[in-house]
Amino acid sequence: MFARIMERRPSRLALGILTTIVFIGLMAPLIAPYDPAAQPDIVAMKELPPSFAHPFGTDPYSRDVFSRVVYGARLSLLIGVLATVVSLTFGVAYGAIAGYAGGFVDAVMMRILDAFLAIPRLLLLVAILAGWPRLSIGALILFLGLTGWFGLSRIVRGQVLALKHAEFVTAARALGASRRRILWRHLLPNLVSPIVVAATLGVAHVIVLEAGLSFLGIGVPQPGASWGNIIRDGSDQVAALWWMSLFPGLMMVMTVMTLNVLGESLRDTYDRSA
Amino acid sequence: MIVAFVAAISFALIHLAPGDPFSAAMDNPSVSDAVRENLRVQYGFDRPLPEQFARYISQLARGELGWSFSHNRPVRDVLAHAVPNTLLLMSIALIASFALGILVAVVQVTRRGSTTDGVLSGLSLLFLSMPDFWLAILALLTFTYWLPVFPVGGAVDPVMHEYMGLGGRILDRLKHLVLPALTLTLLAAATVARHQRAALLDVLPSDYIRTARLKGLTERAILRRHALRNATLPIISLIGLSFPALLTGAVFIERVFAWPGMGYALVNAIESRDYPLVVGSVIIGSVMVMLGSFLADMLYAWADPRLRAG
Numbered sequence: 001m002f003a004r005i006m007e008r009r010p011s012r013l014a015l016g017i018l019t020t021i022v023f024i025g026l027m028a029p030l031i032a033p034y035d036p037a038a039q040p041d042i043v044a045m046k047e048l049p050p051s052f053a054h055p056f057g058t059d060p061y062s063r064d065v066f067s068r069v070v071y072g073a074r075l076s077l078l079i080g081v082l083a084t085v086v087s088l089t090f091g092v093a094y095g096a097i098a099g100y101a102g103g104f105v106d107a108v109m110m111r112i113l114d115a116f117l118a119i120p121r122l123l124l125l126v127a128i129l130a131g132w133p134r135l136s137i138g139a140l141i142l143f144l145g146l147t148g149w150f151g152l153s154r155i156v157r158g159q160v161l162a163l164k165h166a167e168f169v170t171a172a173r174a175l176g177a178s179r180r181r182i183l184w185r186h187l188l189p190n191l192v193s194p195i196v197v198a199a200t201l202g203v204a205h206v207i208v209l210e211a212g213l214s215f216l217g218i219g220v221p222q223p224g225a226s227w228g229n230i231i232r233d234g235s236d237q238v239a240a241l242w243w244m245s246l247f248p249g250l251m252m253v254m255t256v257m258t259l260n261v262l263g264e265s266l267r268d269t270y271d272r273s274a
Numbered sequence: 275m276i277v278a279f280v281a282a283i284s285f286a287l288i289h290l291a292p293g294d295p296f297s298a299a300m301d302n303p304s305v306s307d308a309v310r311e312n313l314r315v316q317y318g319f320d321r322p323l324p325e326q327f328a329r330y331i332s333q334l335a336r337g338e339l340g341w342s343f344s345h346n347r348p349v350r351d352v353l354a355h356a357v358p359n360t361l362l363l364m365s366i367a368l369i370a371s372f373a374l375g376i377l378v379a380v381v382q383v384t385r386r387g388s389t390t391d392g393v394l395s396g397l398s399l400l401f402l403s404m405p406d407f408w409l410a411i412l413a414l415l416t417f418t419y420w421l422p423v424f425p426v427g428g429a430v431d432p433v434m435h436e437y438m439g440l441g442g443r444i445l446d447r448l449k450h451l452v453l454p455a456l457t458l459t460l461l462a463a464a465t466v467a468r469h470q471r472a473a474l475l476d477v478l479p480s481d482y483i484r485t486a487r488l489k490g491l492t493e494r495a496i497l498r499r500h501a502l503r504n505a506t507l508p509i510i511s512l513i514g515l516s517f518p519a520l521l522t523g524a525v526f527i528e529r530v531f532a533w534p535g536m537g538y539a540l541v542n543a544i545e546s547r548d549y550p551l552v553v554g555s556v557i558i559g560s561v562m563v564m565l566g567s568f569l570a571d572m573l574y575a576w577a578d579p580r581l582r583a584g
Binding site: 119121122123124127131208212215217218231238239242245246249257261 | 408412543
């Protein structure tokens with residue numbers, strides 16, 4: 001599957017850009033010229049426009065925006081990946097149980113899912129996060145993950161439901177395989193493709209959500225450097241501090257767009273082979 | 275039933291959160307504990323949880339959403355002023371984005387495989403990947419500071435609006451509406467264009483399209499008369515699916531353009547820790563989205579002749 005999407009030029013380009021951004025995130029301490037939280041001189045060095053010393057300028061607290069954007073890559077990707085791991089765990093487990101159990105259990109589990117799906121994810125997160133003053137990043141990741149599995153578990157349930165009566169499953173059952181073994185060894189391997197697609201697009205979605213929440217002031221706590229936080233710090237004077245919204249935003253759009261390109265080409269190849 | 279569930283979730287959230295509106299973390303630390311206790315009793319925070327829940331639900335059923343501490347007014351009144359502005363923004367964006375999205379998709383499918391097709395696909399993916407608030411900030415920067423053609427924010431000019439004639443007032447409102455509506459439209463249109471392009475490409479290999487082509491119809495007539503009509507149903511289900519994104523987009527866009535709608539009220543409520551207003555907005559927002567999807571379902575049933583007959 002992977003080799004096939006690499007035959008396309010947009011996918012190759014996207015993967016190249018994404019690898020670079022991941023590299024920037026991993027190597028953040030080596031790339032960033034300054035400490036992202038340091039406030040060297042809050043009077044003389046605040047709100048400086050881009051220059052050689054500060055390629056993306058400085059913020060109202062005299063912090064170097066370039067260093068913050070570099071560390072932002074690390075934080076945003078980390079949050080995106082970890083939250084998606086949480087979502088995948090819940091989504092796959094919930095969907096597989098509902099699909100495999102079937103009947104009444106399935107019906108109840110799906111109605112609960114409908115109710116959660118009815119609330120827009122951002123609003124749900126706002127309702128949760130606004131109630132907790134000063135939340136840690138770990139808790140933020142957990143909540144982002146816990147609100148992101150509803151769609152995936154539907155897909156998983158559908159697949160499990162469709163495969164439940166396939167001949168290879170009946171054969172495994174006839175050979176005396178336990179339920180757990182059937183789910184893990186026979187059903188899950190058939191779900192890898194949709195899960196990979198959902199994970200790729202999911203990371204992109206979480207990055208946008210985290211940025212939005214941080215922009216509203218209820219995401220990553222200060223002085224953490226996330227792309228959304230940087231834009232929030234400059235949002236009172238959008239015109240005067242244009243470098244504070246332009247550069248982190250560009251990084252974010254590049255990251256999200258490459259993830260979307262990869263996710264969609266994965267889906268295309270998977271749809272065609274299915 | 276789903277509304278009740280949403281209410282239950284929101285109630286659980288309120289009470290899972292540490293403290294209440296009167297604890298020191300939320301409130302002025304110089305207020306004495308005795309005063310705090312009094313307020314708790316006055317607002318019923320001292321009762322057992324099941325009783326509080328029962329009161330909460332019965333209040334909700336009567337349309338009471340609680341008291342907004344930052345506005346010092348009932349949440350219902352605050353939202354009653356804000357929701358129409360949000361609905362205006364969302365409806366304009368809904369109509370405009372579907373018109374634009376379908377147009378883009380038709381252009382793409384007519385020239386499929388061409389550079390135009392590729393560029394438009396790339397553009398729609400770009401808008402799809404953009405955080406709503408960032409596009410809003412870009413629009414704000416571009417059209418109010420670098421090319422000052424539109425006002426900075428709000429729904430009307432704060433000083434001059436009162437002194438304008440009727441025509442002037444309408445023009446003033448329109449000018450303030452353009453940027454928020456345009457931003458939301460572009461964001462929503464990206465999704466529509468992508469889905470519609472895929473839906474049209476799905477329909478094109480059908481037998482009736484081949485028949486139409488054999489009759490000698492032009493490609494344009496085939497698209498308009500045959501393909502687009504059969505791709506209407508996916509559009510309608512897409513309308514239902516687009517409400518959450520429209521509402522979420524409206525929250526951020528209202529924040530950036532200071533558009534006095536529900537999203538703006540919600541964001542200010544977050545900043546001032548006005549939790550009843552936060553929860554009230556979340557409930558009303560969810561209800562709006564549910565009603566929207568419900569209406570789209572009805573429309574779907576009406577538009578599909580197979581369902582209409584049965």
